Amino acid sequence: MGEPKTEHLELNYRLLPASDVSKAYEIEIAEYPESEAASLENLIYRQSVAPHLFLGCYVRRGNQTQGEKPGERGEQHDAHDAQVQGQQTKNEDELLVGYIVSTQSSDKTLTHSSMSSHDAKGSTVCIHSVCVARGYQRRGIATAMMKAYLKHLKSLNEQSSSEAVDPSSSSGCLLELVLLIAHKELIGLYSKAEFKLLGQSTVEHGPDPWFEMAYWLREN
Template sequence: MELIYTPATLDDLDIVNEYEQISYHPDEAASREQLERRIGYASVSGPELFTVARDKETNKVVGFLCSTLTNADLVTDESMSVHEPQGKTICLHSVCVSPDYRKQGIATKLMRHWIEQLKKVNEEQHKYKRIAIMSRPNLLGLYESVGFKNVGVSEVVHGPEPWIDCVLDL
């Protein structure tokens, strides 16, 4: 499947919210309102902060990732609900793929494309220092395969399982 990548818009909110709710434990999933705010933050701070992957043939959204900015070095409780427009750390909050399209490498392709896009933006504007994410242990391989480094167990407690802090310096 060939993918195209576009900034998220409010027209994508319903499907993005559906994928978020399907993909995360109810204690962990971002609310529809949070996702709507994150689309808004991206429209102001940089469209690269909320990206959707579409099937080129059908234009259907098959996955997305969303992030916010923080002045902290890692994802914090605060950074999950507050966007700091001048922040230099990108907090990657969600990487979701439609259940119908999983196990096809879409998350990996989406993240690789996104990281390359961020590096290009950085070459021109020097906006960001790093990307930070909190990962479940079972997803570390995915994040490490696209360049993230495991920096240890997160201090953040969110949902039923521990999180692992990972960073990718830009």
């Protein structure tokens, strides 16, 4: 069976504001092992230096995941429920259900250094997290979110090419390459978004090996 579709969910994408970083962090620590999850400080840093590369995926509260809704088991609704179902934002009508966050690098391969820094003049986009709240997983959201993210990166290039760049939302340089590392079982997911497998990564982050994948925004 294929991955359930997103046609019953109205997904809204926009750059994630500083006020929602803590919401992204709650999803991050719920979905990644402790050895792999980014710290709140890292997410705050990435949003502050590269806000144009932190994309949030939102749904309206009335358009929630199928199955149990928050509060269906009674009045008690703990933090774990929120992590599973999505994170309510300042707009009470919507939930943050996923996000992709990156920084830029001048390197052409992912390294520990490129994963912990940001080079505003770098043409490589280093994706650090692709995360979907548990209650919304296996519905095609990760693939849809990645495709929306790549479209966003291409739009940044169009802005740069036309020299109509807003300094607050883009680096102003042309982005050429998108890199990420994934565990073996997720290679197929990113292949659906046209990422190509480069091989096993030299990055060690947690106990399991990582594989590096690439998407070219501009042909060399």
